[in-house]
Amino acid sequence: MGEPEKHRILMVSDFFYPNFGGVENHIYYLSQCLIKEGHKVVVMTHAYQNRSGVRYMTxxxxxxxxxxxxxxxxxTLPTFFGTLSITRTILIREKISLVHGHQAFSTLCHEALMHARTMGYKVVFTDHSLYGFSDVGSIHMNKVLQFxxxxxTQxxxxxxxxxxxxxLRSxxxxxxxxxxxxxxxxxxFTPAPERLSRDEIVIVVISRLVYRKGADLLVEVIPEVCRLHPNVRFIVGGDGPKRVRLEEMREKHSLQDRVDMLGAVPHAKVRSVLITGHIFLNSSLTEAFCIAILEAASCGLLTVSTRVGGVPEVxxxxxxxxxxxxxxxxxxxITRAIYMLPQIxxxxxxxxxxxxxxxxxxARRTEIVYNRALKCxxxxxxxxxxxxxxxxxxxxxxxxxxxxxxFLLWRLLQLWKPDKDMEVVPDIQLPKSQHEETPFGSRKEESL
Structure with missing residues (x-):
């Protein structure tokens, strides 16, 4: 039996480091595992502040x-055809065999998949979110997704x-x-070295403080839990437009000593916040999966969550x-979870x-999808x-x-600058010191 086929994959999304979130983590960790399996992975995203050009990461x-x-x-601003030239350049220079787009809300993802199909590349799309069917935003997004x-391909x-x-949407x-x-x-994400005392129960919330994440629910839940359980304290990490409502709630009910507002928490410090608590609270109103629940469970926290979307499967x-x-x-x-803590x-x-x-x-399961896509x-x-x-x-x-x-613009680009005249990027093995960099820093190579 021969060696498994090695792929050259272009991951595309508007959501990537230095921004942090579920999609960003998914792309990064999936890419790292695919690289370890011998595949070549290149990521395409938009510029972040002064971060523009080509960078190398771990x-x-x-x-x-x-x-x-x-x-x-x-x-990014939707342009339909504005990204065709640069997408074509990357696909040819990196000798890409398959394009993998992430997140329905990413403009860059939709445009890159459209250009890749025009050029005859196989494409795979990963959807990370749930959307409705009735509001104006969802109706437009569903039509774009259908397109x-x-x-x-898969x-x-x-x-x-x-x-x-x-x-249903597409x-x-x-x-x-x-x-x-x-x-x-x-x-x-590992548990605290020593068992935490249960004299004081600490409930941790780490989330973007927006409507979709159920911040308005927290405003009503926290005061009632504090009233019923005098030994409970909350730690709330995250930022967003609903943070003001939570701070007003804390002032109104005089809970300054029982509700700590941490603000935005860098991903590198999420574990240090989680291990200070006993229970992780997720109040999302819609959720396709929720990686935050996995991180909390890996740190040994019992989770209380809304029964929405894909959460019951996690x-x-x-x-x-x-x-x-x-x-x-x-x-x-939450009361039930507090009584369950001795068994955790x-x-x-x-x-x-x-x-x-x-x-x-x-990564192994994604490889199977790639193999099937390339056979189509x-x-x-x-x-x-x-x-x-x-x-x-x-x-x-x-x-x-x-x-x-x-299609016509692509043909014009081929006439203006034929594929054979475009320089192919050599595959360079980075020194070990550069391999050990973390996602929080990267090495600049050149400008586009």
Whole structure:
């Protein structure tokens, strides 16, 4: 039996380091594991402040910070065709064999997948979020997703609930969508060296303080829990527009000594905050998976969470207490969790998490999707246009026009600067000292 085929993958998303979040962590850790398996991985994202050009990160992970600035919520301004030239340059220079886009809300992801399909590359898309069907924003986003996924080779979702949501929103055949969960770096998230005293119960919240993350629920839940349980204290890490409401709640109920507001917590310090607590509280109103729950469980914390999206799929029943997203039910769930604490062994929970979730396993399962994608046929433009026509009476025709224009622009670029005249980047093995850099710092190579 021959050696498994090694791939050359371009990861694309508006969400990457130095920004921190679930999508950023997923791309980084997946890339690291794929590199260790012998694949070449290159990341394409937009410029972050003064970070522009080409950088190297841990294990030689190459990142193209293309000179597009964020327009709204870390997303670049939609241009349709503006990124075609630079995407083509990266694909040819790095000899990419497959493009992997992340997150439905990423403009750069949608455009790169469109350009890659125009150029005949196989593409894989991973959806990390859940969206509704009725509000204006979701309706527009679902139409964009339908456009992108009409010609996607394979798709990945992080939970079964997320898969159902994506299939309904995009009209993608279910057999083309795979479920591969997120994971956690258990070596980074370890329990406290010594058991914490239970004389005072500490409940930790680390989240963006926005409506979607249930910050308004916290405003009602925290005072009631403090009233019922005099020995409970809260630590709230995170920042956002709803932080003012939490601070007003703390002042109103005189809870300054029982609710610590930490503000934004760097990812490198999340573990040090988690190990000071006994219970982790997640109040999200929608969640495809929630990596924060994995990090808390790996640190040995019992989780209390809203029963939304893919959250019920994440942890076994004895490691999490689920509740409906309303204040009364959540207060009851927290009370139940407090009484469960004597049965919780943080080290045992950590060991179980090591078996349940690992990034190498995620990488191996993603490799299978890559292999299947590369075996798929590559239909001509006319066959592909018929797929876009199914996206709606008017939308389908608009999508077809966009793809035809994109195809013509690509042909013009080929005439102006043929593929054979573009210099291919040599694969360079970085010195060991540069391999050991962390995601929090990177080496600058050149400017684009």
């Amino acid at each position: 294990n030689g992970l190459k990142v193209y910070y293309v000179p597009w600035k964020p327009f709204l919520m870390q997303n 992108t996924l009409a010609d996607v 798709a990945i979702c992080v939970s079964h609930t997320s898969k159902e949501n994506t299939v 009209g993608l055949p279910p057999e083309k969508v795979y479920v591969i969960p997120n994971a956690v770096d258990t070596a980074m 942890l076994p029943d004895d490691m999490v207490v689920l509740a409906a997203p309303d204040p009364t039910t959540m207060v009851h769930a 062994d943080p080290q045992d929970m950590h060991n179980r998490m090591k078996k349940l979730y690992s990034w190498p396993d995620v 046929s590559n239909p001509p433009l006319l066959d592909r246009l018929s797929r876009y026509l199914t996206c709606g009476t008017w939308a389908g025709k608009i999508f077809c026009i966009v793809m035809i224009v994109n």
